[in-house]
Amino acid sequence: SGGFRNFHAREVDDKGLITIADSYHKLEYLNITYRTEITEHSICGIIRSSPKLRHLDISFCKITDKIIEEIASKFLNLKYLNLEG
Known part of the structure; x- marks a missing residue:
């Protein structure tokens, strides 16, 4: 567990995102646009x-x-951030 690194969520809901957060601490790529x-x-x-x-x-x-505050305080190595919309 914890080896999952990329996630693009088209159908994920709150519960699914919390499960991902609890399970995959090596996540490097997350896309949850329009959710x-x-x-x-x-x-x-x-x-x-x-x-x-x-x-x-x-x-x-x-x-x-x-x-925004969480992102600013936690992601010092973030290379790409999209907050459009």
């Missing part, structure tokens, strides 16, 4: 549990100040 039903809680959870993340695309999701 407006995903909450701040699950996005912050995956941010906290994925210190190796290099690519994060959460465009057209519900981005909050708390999510």
